[in-house]
Amino acid sequence: MTRDAAKWRTWAALLPVAWLVGAGVPHAQAVPAAPVVEPVVVSQTAHDPEAFTQGFEIDGGVLYEGTGLAGASQLRELDPQTGAVRRAVDVPGGYFAEGITVVGDRVWQLTYRDGVAVEWDRATLTPRREVAVDGEGWGLCYDGGRLIRSDGTSRLRFHDPGDMTEIGGVDVSRDGRPVGGLNELECVDGQVWANVWPTDTIVRIDPASGAVDLVVDASGLWQRGIPAEAQVLNGIAHVEGAEFLVTGKYWPTTFRVRLG
Template sequence: MALVLVLTTACTTPPDEPERPGPGVEVLGEVPHDPAAFTQGLELADGELYEGTGLVGRSSLRRVDPATGEVRQRVDLPPPLFGEGVTVVDDRIWQLTWQNGVAILRDRRTLEEVKRVTYDGEGWGLCRDGDRLVMSDGTEELRFVDPETFAERGRVTVRRNGVPLVRINELECVGGHVWANLWQQDEVVRIDPASGDVLATVDLTSLRPPDVPRTDVLNGIAAVPGAADEFLVTGKNWPKLFRVRLRTG
C-alpha cells in the first residue's frame, strides 16, 4: 500500500462542502540509491535513468536502472571539472559544470564526450523544453539556450508571490512547466517559463532519510513519462530514490 503524506493548511469548511487537500507528496515506491552519488542532475528517458553527479574528482555521468538503482554505466569527469545538471536531447546528452563555464555534449549510447562549449557564469540545472533548453545558474533567472549550439536565446526572472526566487537548482521540464529544486530547501516549485511565476510549491521534507545530514540536500527530479504528476526524486548522497506523485492542490 502506498504511503500518503499530505500537507494541508488549517481551514474551516461548511459541513456539506468537503475539504480540498492542499499541496502534498504521495510515495509510490523506493529503490536503493548510491550514497556516494552527489546528485546534481536526474532524467528518465526510454526506461533509463541518467544521473549527473558532482564534486571535483567525484563527478560523473551514469546510466542507472530505475527499477533497482543499479549503476549500469558510468563515465567520470576529470579534475578540475565539477559536474552539474544533465538533459537528454535525442541521441545526445548535455552535462553542465558548476564554475568551469563548460557544457559537455555526450553520446547517449556510450556516454563519451562529443564536444564542449563554453558559457558565462555558473551552471546548475538543465532540462529540455521543446525546441530549447532551460538552464539555471543559482540566481533568480532561468536561461533559455539552443539545444544544438548552446547559444543563449533569452532569460526570465523567477518570482514567488512577487519576490525573486534565488538558488534555483536541478530542473525538470514537463507539461509546459519547469519543476525545480531549491538549493538548501526540502521543496520543489513549479514554474511558468513564460512569465517566471511560481505556480505551486510542494514540501518534500517528509522524504528526507533520518540519518542524512542537512548538508546533503534534496536534489534530483525526473518526470516519469506517461504518468501524470509522477517523478523520481532523491538527494545528494541519499541512500534512496523515491517514486512519488506530487499534488499541487
C-alpha cells in the same frame, strides 16, 4: 571544494536582495499565493549513498544521473526500477559537473564554475565536445525546443539545444517575490520543476511568465530513513503523469512520488 560550501556563499549573497524586494516594496496589486502541497510517496528504491546528485532524468527506460564535485564527477546510467548503476563514466577535465538533460542522441551536462558544458554521445557515453557557457551552471532541462538552465539565482536562462547559445531568459518569482537558489530542473508539459537550494522545497514554474504556480514541501522525506549527514534534496525525474522520482545528494533512497 567539498560539499556545497561555495553554493551556500553564492546563495547567501542573494538573500538581502530577495528580502528587500519582498519585504520593503509595496505591491500595487496582490499576487495570489501559490498552493503548497506535500509529495505522496508511491514507492522507493535504493540510491547510491556516495552519489553527489546534480542531475536526474528518465528517457527511453534509462535513468540518467549526473554527479558532482571536482575530480569526482560522473555521468551515469541507472536502472529506474532498482536504482542499480548500469554504466558510469568520469567527466573530463576534472570538472565539477552539475545538471544534465537528454536531447535526442546526446546528453548535455553543465559544469559549476568551469565555464563549459559537455556534450556526450548518448549511446557510448563518450564526450563529443565542450562548449563555452557564460556564468555558473546548476540545473538543466530540455522542453522540446530549447534548453533551460539555472545558475543559482532567480533567473532561468534559455539556450539553443544545438550549441548552447543563450537565446533568452525569465526571472522567477513566488507570490511576487524573487526565488533564488534555483537548482536541478525538470521540464514537463511546458512547465519547469526546480529544486530550491538549500531547502526541501520544489517549485513548479511557468517559463512564459516566471511565476511559481505550485510549491512542494518535501521535508517529510527526511523521516523515511535519510541520515542527518546527507545533503540537500536534489534530483527530479519525471516518470509519467504526476509521478516523479526524487532523491538528494548522498541520499540512500530514491522516492517515487506524486506531486500536485
